[in-house]
Amino acid sequence: xxxxxxxxxxxxxxxxxxxxxxxxxxxxxxxxxxxxxxxxxxxxxxxxxxxxxxxxxxxxxxxxxxxxxxxxxxxxxxxxxxxxxxxxxxxxxxxxxxxxxxxxxxxxxxxxxxxx
Amino acid sequence: xxxxxxxxxxxxxxxxxxxxxxxxxxxxxxxxxxxxxxxxxxxxxxxxxxxxxxxxxxxxxxxxxxxxxxxxxxxxxxxxxxxxxxxxxxxxxxxxxxxxxxxxxxxxxxxxxxxxx
Numbered sequence: 001x002x003x004x005x006x007x008x009x010x011x012x013x014x015x016x017x018x019x020x021x022x023x024x025x026x027x028x029x030x031x032x033x034x035x036x037x038x039x040x041x042x043x044x045x046x047x048x049x050x051x052x053x054x055x056x057x058x059x060x061x062x063x064x065x066x067x068x069x070x071x072x073x074x075x076x077x078x079x080x081x082x083x084x085x086x087x088x089x090x091x092x093x094x095x096x097x098x099x100x101x102x103x104x105x106x107x108x109x110x111x112x113x114x115x116x
Numbered sequence: 117x118x119x120x121x122x123x124x125x126x127x128x129x130x131x132x133x134x135x136x137x138x139x140x141x142x143x144x145x146x147x148x149x150x151x152x153x154x155x156x157x158x159x160x161x162x163x164x165x166x167x168x169x170x171x172x173x174x175x176x177x178x179x180x181x182x183x184x185x186x187x188x189x190x191x192x193x194x195x196x197x198x199x200x201x202x203x204x205x206x207x208x209x210x211x212x213x214x215x216x217x218x219x220x221x222x223x224x225x226x227x228x229x230x231x232x233x
Contacts, residue, residue: 004159035223042120042205042223043160058220090159096219104150105221107159 002026004108006091012114013081021076021111023091031094032074033058033105034066036087043090049074081115088112119143120208122224130232135193137227139206142187146208150221151180151191154203163204164191196231203228 007022025032030051035043045058049068063085065077074093078085092105121140129135139149147168152160166173166180166189173180179192193200206224 040125040225042122042207042225043221044223045220048220092159104162104165105152105160107152107161109157109159 004091004093004106006089006108006111008111009109010112012116013078014116015082017081017115018077018079019081020078021089021091021113022073023075023108024073025091025093025106026072027093027095027106028071029093029095029106030071031096032068033092033094034064034074034076035090035092035107036060037090037110038087046076046089078113081113083115086113086115117142118224119146120206120222120224122204122206122227124227125225126228126230128230128232129196131198132195135191135196135200135229135231137191137193137204137206137229139189139191139224140187141189141208143208143210143222144187145210146222147211148209148219149180149182149189150207150209151178152205152207152223154205154226160205193229196229198231198233201229201231 004025033048034046037043044060047066049055052071067075089111091108094105119142150165151163153163154160164175164178166182182189203226205226207221209219
């Protein structure tokens, strides 16, 4: 039972390069999320997808794009990486699609990205 | 403006004693509070939650207390074990209405708990 799988685990980019972080979940969850974690900071929401076919901005969306490819997969793209995007990125999923459902997030193990 | 605050970056406790991790929040619209535990090089894992209509929730060694009037919650771990050493994040849920509806979590900065054998 893999849960939430993120690839790659580590990545080093040069300023201006682009890349896509991949995320897949096998729990048949409806909602998926991308967070970033910086030293001394909590997790901050970048983008989320409440259900297949929808995406919305979170707290810190600038410099990122997302694609909800299907119910399982939610990718995060950096079009032109900047040093400020050096961070650990976590993908998460939850069963919840309706606000009445109490459903904790299930996180992947993260992608550690360094932009030089 | 930080809406969820964990003012203690770190906490050290002797094995067998009680660990108390604190969290304060500012937004009255939060309706659910959750604690996540994170080991190095892993993603956070859900630990325990509490609805804003309750003041206590217990799960084994873990108890969360909520004081709505003070906008304060705490996580108690009794007895503490070395395997509890991790970073603990407090998170608060707010309902959002976007398309089909969903919720967003706001996380605190975390408290690193060290349980000393």
